[in-house]
Amino acid sequence: MASSDSLRSGSDSPLAGIRVVAIGAFVAGNVCPLVLAELGADVIKVESLKRPEALRSYYSPDHPRIFEPSGVQTTAMFSCLTRSMRSVCIEVDQPGGAATVQSLAGCADILIENMGPGVMERWGCSYAELTPSYPQLVILSISGYGRTGPRGGYRAYGSSISNYLGLASAWAPDPVHFDFVAAYHGAAVAVAAYHLAQRTGAGTYLDLSQVETGTAVMAPLYLDSLVNNQPWSEGPNEVPGAVLSTVVRCTGHDAWAAVELEDADDVRVLAGVMERPDLAPSSFDDALRLAPQVEEALGSWAMSRTPMQVSIILQHAGLAVAPVQSTEDLWRDPQLRARGAFVEIDHPDIGLLEQPQSPDRMTLTPGHVRGRSRRLGEDTFAVLQDWLGLRETDLQALRAAGAIYQVPDNDC
Amino acid sequence: MRVALFDLLTTFITQHMSTQSAEEFVERGQQMGLPCTVQNRPDEYLQDDHPWVRGAFVQVQSPELGQVTLPGPVVTTAPPLAAYRLPAPVLGASNIDVYVDELGHSPGELDDWRERGLI
Numbered sequence: 251m252a253s254s255d256s257l258r259s260g261s262d263s264p265l266a267g268i269r270v271v272a273i274g275a276f277v278a279g280n281v282c283p284l285v286l287a288e289l290g291a292d293v294i295k296v297e298s299l300k301r302p303e304a305l306r307s308y309y310s311p312d313h314p315r316i317f318e319p320s321g322v323q324t325t326a327m328f329s330c331l332t333r334s335m336r337s338v339c340i341e342v343d344q345p346g347g348a349a350t351v352q353s354l355a356g357c358a359d360i361l362i363e364n365m366g367p368g369v370m371e372r373w374g375c376s377y378a379e380l381t382p383s384y385p386q387l388v389i390l391s392i393s394g395y396g397r398t399g400p401r402g403g404y405r406a407y408g409s410s411i412s413n414y415l416g417l418a419s420a421w422a423p424d425p426v427h428f429d430f431v432a433a434y435h436g437a438a439v440a441v442a443a444y445h446l447a448q449r450t451g452a453g454t455y456l457d458l459s460q461v462e463t464g465t466a467v468m469a470p471l472y473l474d475s476l477v478n479n480q481p482w483s484e485g486p487n488e489v490p491g492a493v494l495s496t497v498v499r500c501t502g503h504d505a506w507a508a509v510e511l512e513d514a515d516d517v518r519v520l521a522g523v524m525e526r527p528d529l530a531p532s533s534f535d536d537a538l539r540l541a542p543q544v545e546e547a548l549g550s551w552a553m554s555r556t557p558m559q560v561s562i563i564l565q566h567a568g569l570a571v572a573p574v575q576s577t578e579d580l581w582r583d584p585q586l587r588a589r590g591a592f593v594e595i596d597h598p599d600i601g602l603l604e605q606p607q608s609p610d611r612m613t614l615t616p617g618h619v620r621g622r623s624r625r626l627g628e629d630t631f632a633v634l635q636d637w638l639g640l641r642e643t644d645l646q647a648l649r650a651a652g653a654i655y656q657v658p659d660n661d662c
Numbered sequence: 663m664r665v666a667l668f669d670l671l672t673t674f675i676t677q678h679m680s681t682q683s684a685e686e687f688v689e690r691g692q693q694m695g696l697p698c699t700v701q702n703r704p705d706e707y708l709q710d711d712h713p714w715v716r717g718a719f720v721q722v723q724s725p726e727l728g729q730v731t732l733p734g735p736v737v738t739t740a741p742p743l744a745a746y747r748l749p750a751p752v753l754g755a756s757n758i759d760v761y762v763d764e765l766g767h768s769p770g771e772l773d774d775w776r777e778r779g780l781i
Contacts, residue, residue, distance in 0.1 A: 399716040405697035416704030457738040462718045466736045475705040476731045482705035
């Protein structure tokens with residue numbers, strides 16, 4: 251398993267040599283630096299022993315309570331979202347703590363944070379405070395609503411954004427969807443700003459709002475209102491512009507397949523597969539006219555087949571059809587297995603678990619899991635020596651002041 | 663504890679919320695540090711001031727549609743970096759820019775390709 255030293259260097263990975271300080275929590279604050287770490291960046295996650303990251307205590311009844319030797323709790327979810335990074339434990343409210351965080355930020359290329367309003371200012375780590383000393387630093391600030399505007403001071407979780415943007419009305423109250431959306435947008439803009447800093451010497455403050463990244467990916471739901479002044483119409487399974495988009499019941503308990511027919515050609519293909527030439531349209535308008543009958547016929551045809559049978563038969567005919575899968579189905583899915591979408595990771599406290607592999611599949615330098623999630627403070631000494639050049643006496647002084655915590659060697 | 667008290671809490675919260683609008687409840691909750699929000703439909707979200715004040719939407723001059731409003735850049739930066747640049751291109755709108763100005767082909771070649779149905 252990866253050591254602190256091997257996590258430091260991503261060797262020939264795309265982002266090797268880039269240093270990232272992650273002061274984040276929950277999904278967006280961890281996934282964004284995770285993306286950079288698994289592309290080779292040296293990412294350090296700054297945490298407190300007194301106030302550990304919230305994800306560590308996201309207990310669910312089907313998971314046992316798991317504790318690290320330090321007594322801090324951990325979970326499978328925390329382990330999954332903080333892997334491939336190094337862990338540095340700093341108590342900001344202790345003497346030397348805030349200065350240590352500021353010094354780490356000064357050694358970094360990118361600082362990522364998603365703390366509540368005012369926290370970075372209290373730590374002396376806001377853009378205004380850091381940029382005079384570190385002009386090339388890129389700061390990515392991820393928040394629910396952005397740091398300005400009428401709701402700029404609001405607190406939010408992913409589910410808040412889902413409800414605020416209207417996704418919960420159109421789809422379902424997904425608690426984390428917009429965390430991931432913001433995380434990937436954040437990784438992209440942070441790398442862009444890093445390259446700008448390399449070219450010009452000037453850093454950037456990136457105020458990334460989950461509302462705005464969510465707006466971007468939900469644009470099709472807003473366009474009819476924005477462009478045509480039409481009220482939004484409820485139709486959760488309807489894809490705008492498609493002749494027919496629906497889910498059909500299949501053989502099996504709560505078994506469904508999702509079907510989208512874009513144009514008259516698609517409907518003609520389906521009519522051929524179902525041996526219903528009477529449902530083959532002559533034009534797009536004819537396809538729209540026939541759509542209710544096509545949906546009824548498709549429902550009857552699918553009832554005697556499983557979702558996978560419906561999907562395979564219609565995919566072979568050239569139609570965009572998918573089985574509606576549960577998480578168990580996804581875990582078994584032969585396509586994901588064949589693509590290497592899961593990787594086994596052994597953790598000293600959690601045990602052996604399968605986790606999603608990095609989805610960034612560049613041919614020569616694919617993103618990949620570089621190491622298990624570290625225990626809280628497992629890399630504190632190594633990072634402070636490596637990044638800040640602190641000596642053993644400096645480290646012991648900070649530790650004696652309660653400003654840092656390092657996992658004892660025999661607990662690593 | 664919250665799961666065990668679900669029904670009781672639901673009763674209290676329902677009574678409490680019946681005395682005020684959702685927006686009032688959210689505003690007071692946020693002031694107390696509660697991460698609550700109004701539940702919007704997609705078109706109701708578009709009526710909220712916040713994204714407009716933040717510049718989340720831009721006015722765009724479309725060749726076909728005239729002036730339309732679309733989602734803008736996904737990040738606000740200091741200094742400003744991301745900006746709306748161009749409308750969606752009309753099919754083939756950049757042929758001359760790319761084939762002639764960037765790749766060095768002549769306008770005559772483009773005419774020939776067009777006649778042969780290549781572009």
